[in-house]
Amino acid sequence: MSLPEWAPEGVDVSVPNAARVYDYGLGGYHNFAVDREFAEQLIAAWPGILQVAHTNRAFLGRVVRWLAGRGVRQFLDIGSGIPTRGNVHEVVQAIDPQARVVYVDVDDVAVSHGQAILAGNPNAAALGGDLRLPAAILADERVRAQLDLDRPVAVLLVAVLHFIGDEDGPPGIVRELTASLAPGSYVALSHFTAVEDLGHEHDQVTKLYDRTPTSVRTRTREQVAAILGDLELVEPGIVPITAWHPDPNEPAEAEQRSVLGAVARKPR
Numbered sequence: 001m002s003l004p005e006w007a008p009e010g011v012d013v014s015v016p017n018a019a020r021v022y023d024y025g026l027g028g029y030h031n032f033a034v035d036r037e038f039a040e041q042l043i044a045a046w047p048g049i050l051q052v053a054h055t056n057r058a059f060l061g062r063v064v065r066w067l068a069g070r071g072v073r074q075f076l077d078i079g080s081g082i083p084t085r086g087n088v089h090e091v092v093q094a095i096d097p098q099a100r101v102v103y104v105d106v107d108d109v110a111v112s113h114g115q116a117i118l119a120g121n122p123n124a125a126a127l128g129g130d131l132r133l134p135a136a137i138l139a140d141e142r143v144r145a146q147l148d149l150d151r152p153v154a155v156l157l158v159a160v161l162h163f164i165g166d167e168d169g170p171p172g173i174v175r176e177l178t179a180s181l182a183p184g185s186y187v188a189l190s191h192f193t194a195v196e197d198l199g200h201e202h203d204q205v206t207k208l209y210d211r212t213p214t215s216v217r218t219r220t221r222e223q224v225a226a227i228l229g230d231l232e233l234v235e236p237g238i239v240p241i242t243a244w245h246p247d248p249n250e251p252a253e254a255e256q257r258s259v260l261g262a263v264a265r266k267p268r
C-alpha cells in the first residue's frame with residue numbers, strides 16, 4: 001500500500017492508533033483505513049462518542065483562553081494529538097503572538113504534522129515524547145529552548161491520562177512534571193469517567209480499545225483529584241467538561257458527563 005505524503009516513515013498502518021482515531025472523530029484526514037474502521041466501531045458502540053471528541057476540544061479552547069486571561073504565556077501540551085482546528089498556539093498566539101507553546105505526543109503522525117504546521121513559527125515546537133517519562137520531556141532541549149521554567153507554565157493533559165494505566169502512576173507523573181515548575185504554574189486535564197446509565201456503551205468502548213496498543217480506562221472524580229495531588233483546584237473544581245467555565249458566546253452544549261475536566265494551580 002502506498003502511503004500518503006504526510007505519513008512519517010515506518011508508521012504502522014496495521015493497528016488503530018488513538019491519535020489518528022481521534023483525528024477522524026474530529027473530521028480530520030490524518031488517519032488510515034484501520035483507524036477509520038476502528039472509529040466506526042466505536043461510534044456504533046457509543047454514538048455519543050463523536051460529540052465527546054468535539055466537546056473535549058471546545059473544553060481545551062476554553063481552558064487555554066482562561067489561562068491566557070490569567071497571564072499564562074507558556075504552554076506544554078502533552079498528548080497534544082494531531083493538529084486540527086483550534087490548536088493551542090492558534091488560540092494563545094491570537095491573544096499574544098509572543099506566547100510559547102510546546103506540543104508533545106507519542107504518536108509520529110501527530111509530531112510530524114505538528115512540525116510541518118509550525119515551520120516558520122519561532123514560538124512553538126512539536127516533539128515526540130512519552131507522558132510516562134516526564135523527566136525526559138522536561139529535560140528536552142527543545143522544551144528548554146521554548147519555555148522558561150522559572151516562569152509559570154501551563155501543562156495541558158487533555159484527554160490523555162485515560163491512556164495511562166495505574167501501573168504507570170499518574171499521580172507521580174503529575175508530581176514529577178510540576179516539581180520543577182515555577183509557583184503559579186497550572187495543570188489542566190480532562191479524563192474519561194464512568195457514568196451509570198452509559199455503563200454498557202463505556203464497556204464496549206474500553207473493550208474495543210483493549211484490542212489496540214493503548215487501552216483506555218475510566219477514573220472517578222476522587223481518582224482524578226488524587227492525580228492532581230497537592231495542586232490547588234481552581235473553581236469550579238473537577239466537573240463535567242461542559243460545566244467548566246462555559247462560554248456564553250459559544251452555542252450551548254448538551255451536558256457531557258463522560259469526561260471530567262479540571263484546572264489546578266501550583267501554590268505560590
Ligand SMILES: C[S@@+](CC[C@H](N)C(=O)[O-])C[C@H]1O[C@@H](n2cnc3c(N)ncnc32)[C@H](O)[C@@H]1O
Pocket residue numbers: 018019020022056057060078079080081082104105106107110129130131132157158159160163214
Ligand atoms: C484523544 S487524543 C487528545 C488530543 C488533544 N489533547 C485533545 O484533547 O484534543 C490523545 C492523544 O494522547 C496521545 N498519547 C497517548 N498516550 C500517550 C503517552 N504515553 N505520551 C504522550 N502522548 C500520548 C495520543 O497519541 C493522542 O494523540
